[in-house]
Amino acid sequence: MPTFFEYIDVSLPVPIDRPFTYRLPETLRHRVAPGCRIIVPFGSRKLTGVILRAHNDPPSVTAKEALRLLDAEPVLEEKLLALGRWVADYYCAPLGEVLRSMAPLTGEVRRTRVWALTDKGHSVIRQLLIGEPGNDTAVDLLRLLEQRALSETTLERKFPGAKKLLKSLEKKGLIELEQNLAERDPMRAPAARLRVEFQGRPAEVKLTKQERELVAYLELHPGTHNLEELELLVKGASQAARAMARRNLLILKPEALTADTSWAKPRHDLNPEQQAAYDEIRKALDAHHYQTFLLRGVTGSGKTEVYLSAIEAALQLDRGALLLVPEIALTPAMAGQFHSRFGDQVAILHSAFNDSERAEQWRRLRSGLAKVGVGTRSAVFAPVANLGLIIVDEEHDQSYKQEETPRYNGRDVAIVRAREAKAVVVLGSATPSLESRYNVERGKSRLLELPVRVGDRPMPTVELIDMREEFLETRQNGLFSRKLIEAIGAKIESGEQTVLLMNRRGFSASVACRSCGERVQCVNCAVALTFHRRDNRLLCHYCNFAQRVPQVCPHCGSEHIYFLGSGSEKVEDELHRHLPRARIARLDRDTVTGKNRYEQILGGFREGNYDILVGTQMIAKGHDIPNVTLVGVVSGDIGLAMPDFRSAERAFQLLTQVAGRAGRHSLPGTVLIQTINPDHYAIRCAAEQDFGKFYEKELQFRRLMRYPPFCAMANIVVRAEKQEDALRMSGQIANLLGMPEEGIKVLGPAEAPVPRLKNEFRYQTLIKAISRPKLNELLKCLRQHALDDKWPATALVVDVDPMSLL
Numbered sequence: 001m002p003t004f005f006e007y008i009d010v011s012l013p014v015p016i017d018r019p020f021t022y023r024l025p026e027t028l029r030h031r032v033a034p035g036c037r038i039i040v041p042f043g044s045r046k047l048t049g050v051i052l053r054a055h056n057d058p059p060s061v062t063a064k065e066a067l068r069l070l071d072a073e074p075v076l077e078e079k080l081l082a083l084g085r086w087v088a089d090y091y092c093a094p095l096g097e098v099l100r101s102m103a104p105l106t107g108e109v110r111r112t113r114v115w116a117l118t119d120k121g122h123s124v125i126r127q128l129l130i131g132e133p134g135n136d137t138a139v140d141l142l143r144l145l146e147q148r149a150l151s152e153t154t155l156e157r158k159f160p161g162a163k164k165l166l167k168s169l170e171k172k173g174l175i176e177l178e179q180n181l182a183e184r185d186p187m188r189a190p191a192a193r194l195r196v197e198f199q200g201r202p203a204e205v206k207l208t209k210q211e212r213e214l215v216a217y218l219e220l221h222p223g224t225h226n227l228e229e230l231e232l233l234v235k236g237a238s239q240a241a242r243a244m245a246r247r248n249l250l251i252l253k254p255e256a257l258t259a260d261t262s263w264a265k266p267r268h269d270l271n272p273e274q275q276a277a278y279d280e281i282r283k284a285l286d287a288h289h290y291q292t293f294l295l296r297g298v299t300g301s302g303k304t305e306v307y308l309s310a311i312e313a314a315l316q317l318d319r320g321a322l323l324l325v326p327e328i329a330l331t332p333a334m335a336g337q338f339h340s341r342f343g344d345q346v347a348i349l350h351s352a353f354n355d356s357e358r359a360e361q362w363r364r365l366r367s368g369l370a371k372v373g374v375g376t377r378s379a380v381f382a383p384v385a386n387l388g389l390i391i392v393d394e395e396h397d398q399s400y401k402q403e404e405t406p407r408y409n410g411r412d413v414a415i416v417r418a419r420e421a422k423a424v425v426v427l428g429s430a431t432p433s434l435e436s437r438y439n440v441e442r443g444k445s446r447l448l449e450l451p452v453r454v455g456d457r458p459m460p461t462v463e464l465i466d467m468r469e470e471f472l473e474t475r476q477n478g479l480f481s482r483k484l485i486e487a488i489g490a491k492i493e494s495g496e497q498t499v500l501l502m503n504r505r506g507f508s509a510s511v512a513c514r515s516c517g518e519r520v521q522c523v524n525c526a527v528a529l530t531f532h533r534r535d536n537r538l539l540c541h542y543c544n545f546a547q548r549v550p551q552v553c554p555h556c557g558s559e560h561i562y563f564l565g566s567g568s569e570k571v572e573d574e575l576h577r578h579l580p581r582a583r584i585a586r587l588d589r590d591t592v593t594g595k596n597r598y599e600q601i602l603g604g605f606r607e608g609n610y611d612i613l614v615g616t617q618m619i620a621k622g623h624d625i626p627n628v629t630l631v632g633v634v635s636g637d638i639g640l641a642m643p644d645f646r647s648a649e650r651a652f653q654l655l656t657q658v659a660g661r662a663g664r665h666s667l668p669g670t671v672l673i674q675t676i677n678p679d680h681y682a683i684r685c686a687a688e689q690d691f692g693k694f695y696e697k698e699l700q701f702r703r704l705m706r707y708p709p710f711c712a713m714a715n716i717v718v719r720a721e722k723q724e725d726a727l728r729m730s731g732q733i734a735n736l737l738g739m740p741e742e743g744i745k746v747l748g749p750a751e752a753p754v755p756r757l758k759n760e761f762r763y764q765t766l767i768k769a770i771s772r773p774k775l776n777e778l779l780k781c782l783r784q785h786a787l788d789d790k791w792p793a794t795a796l797v798v799d800v801d802p803m804s805l806l
């Protein structure tokens with residue numbers, strides 16, 4: 001094995017599916033390794049790529065020379081590179097794009113551009129140096145650049161009017177614009193980690209708006225906080241904290257000096273069920289084998305405590321751990337809970353972090369300073385050393401699926417990663433996905449169950465309210481049944497709290513014309529616009545297009561415009577009318593503007609500042625609020641009629657999860673679900689909170705229709721701005737798939753359920769296959785065709801194991 005290589009194969013973030021070969025300059029030949037980043041020329045650009053292989057096999061065409069090596073040690077170690085290859089292969093995505101989304105590698109490095117000397121520039125300046133010291137600006141400038149590449153603004157400051165000079169020097173080939181990589185490389189910039197310690201509000205001190213916001217937050221959440229994480233929650237917190245520290249209003253300390261215990265929940269002794277689940281996990285960890293567990297625990301059964309103990313066990317065995325949580329669930333409360341248990345051994349990886357913050361956390365894991373990674377989907381790629389355990393909380397959650405290239409599912413990647421690392425996976429949920437539950441039957445994973453709530457607390461009682469009967473009896477088409485309003489009123493009287501689900505935001509679902517019946521649609525998408533009363537606008541929930549409410553029908557000119565359907569905004573509004581004294585908070589994408597709002601609203605509700613929390617599915621997940629004893633569902637039917645084979649599963653999960661928010665502590669809970677489909681199995685099973693029954697029913701349906709988990713599925717979407725282009729390309733897809741092999745079923749191409757989205761026409765084809773390799777082969781053919789036929793890079797979407805068919 002030579003230690004001296006002339007060539008490297010580099011993966012680049014471009015939609016082309018192969019590595020590119022480059023020649024190494026002398027100085028780098030003994031320094032490269034797979035997984036290191038390197039800057040290479042690509043067309044007229046310079047790109048950062050990842051070295052896949054170093055070798056001495058001359059390529060058939062002359063290779064260009066690589067420019068600069070960024071890492072002395074690989075950022076993606078061998079195993080992660082292999083995982084990236086698996087993702088690229090399984091999800092039919094270009095490797096370069098997979099690697100880019102795996103690590104905070106290139107995000108920031110391409111931001112600034114600097115002027116640097118070319119080779120010619122170097123030799124010119126060297127000749128000049130031999131001769132007389134130059135005194136004209138051009139020479140000074142070139143000399144300066146010889147020491148260091150500099151940005152145009154810097155040069156302007158030193159040499160006013162430099163712009164013109166730079167252009168002429170560039171024309172002469174002496175200098176060139178380069179992307180400033182080394183300086184801005186997030187993998188290198190060490191950021192100071194600081195903790196904020198706050199001891200209470202000093203009276204009579206003037207604070208700025210930002211400082212007040214920070215104080216408000218700190219008052220709600222006493223103790224010490226990490227400054228970076230605070231910044232995420234309270235915009236401008238960093239600046240405000242520093243300013244306040246200077247005035248001795250709070251204390252800033254370096255990270256290592258403090259351990260955050262402010263979020264500490266009491267540590268519980270495991271109950272027998274938790275203990276039994278933990279014992280199984282522990283055994284597998286001790287055996288150092290790969291094993292997947294499905295931890296199905298009813299809502300409020302204490303799954304988190306099992307996770308914490310399992311992570312402790314892994315640490316005792318000197319192995320690292322990863323905890324994946326759904327997008328919305330990674331709150332500071334969650335992070336704090338882990339901090340308080342594991343101190344600075346925890347690295348938090350959040351998609352809302354910027355590149356350098358992510359890189360910082362990534363570095364702490366890679367160096368072994370941190371041993372536990374907690375994060376959302378992409379944290380599955382975090383460089384945890386000696387990985388022993390991966391936990392995927394709420395494994396059924398849709399946010400584990402990335403809805404852009406590479407369209408991977410973090411849960412499934414977790415399983416593959418664990419298998420290679422001989423690690424243990426724990427998938428936890430009260431409502432597991434059909435796929436995960438079926439894997440138990442297939443012997444691919446083992447079931448652990450927490451069948452009851454902790455402390456023998458009862459499950460909430462659930463009642464369905466048939467809104468058709470309600471209408472017959474009252475002749476009123478209101479949002480609320482009498483029963484629901486009464487129940488909420490009674491809770492306000494007794495000082496208990498209510499959670500009210502309305503899984504659609506906005507005020508009215510759409511606006512239509514009484515004369516011609518048409519709905520007002522988005523100009524970019526084939527969907528009806530939703531009316532948002534607060535800003536008195538119609539809004540597209542797909543592309544955010546907004547317009548005023550038209551005075552007359554855009555189709556026929558009639559003035560008889562009316563509003564139909566309802567959303568969370570209207571629920572809040574009508575509730576005020578029914579219960580004028582109620583204190584109501586609303587949690588949906590319209591009220592959660594900015595990172596801190598979510599915590600603020602929820603925190604305020606938890607503190608008892610509100611009687612009722614109205615919200616979309618955001619309120620259904622994970623919360624553990626003691627005083628909530630009533631959960632109401634305004635319409636249990638939303639989503640049931642979606643043209644997606646998962647619609648029943650999703651409805652069941654949402655209703656069961658939201659029901660699970662009631663009565664989790666000393667007070668028992670009640671759930672009222674309003675519906676016009678009280679006999680639908682998803683709704684009935686949710687009402688009975690019977691996962692087993694739902695699973696059997698749904699599995700039958702999937703088996704009969706050959707839907708996942710009884711087939712491997714992919715969704716092919718062809719999209720283009722011009723309808724004829726989209727039609728032509730999808731025609732080609734139809735031809736290619738015309739005579740499918742045995743064991744492959746093709747549905748379509750047909751108009752996608754949302755036939756126009758963000759100004760593109762969309763046609764979709766579903767492929768179901770008995771054999772995964774055959775499906776994979778077929779998809780690669782399609783991609784190859786798109787490349788050969790020079791389709792625009794974004795025209796073909798290949799979505800393997802799709803989670804959403806819209």
Ligand SMILES: Nc1ncnc2c1ncn2[C@@H]1O[C@H](COP(=O)(O)OP(=O)(O)OP(=O)(O)O)[C@@H](O)[C@H]1O
Nearest residue numbers: 268269270271299300301302303304305430454622
């Ligand atoms: N052994 C125990 N004894 C007493 N209380 C416990 C025990 N384990 C957990 N708890 C408490 O029970 C509550 C519910 O636990 P947790 O939030 O982990 O439930 P969960 O299973 O994740 O539910 P969900 O799926 O609804 O989120 C928490 O307040 C937790 O602190």
Ligand SMILES: [Zn+2]
Nearest residue numbers: 513516553556
């Ligand atoms: Zn009309």
Ligand SMILES: [Zn+2]
Nearest residue numbers: 522525540543
């Ligand atoms: Zn739109």
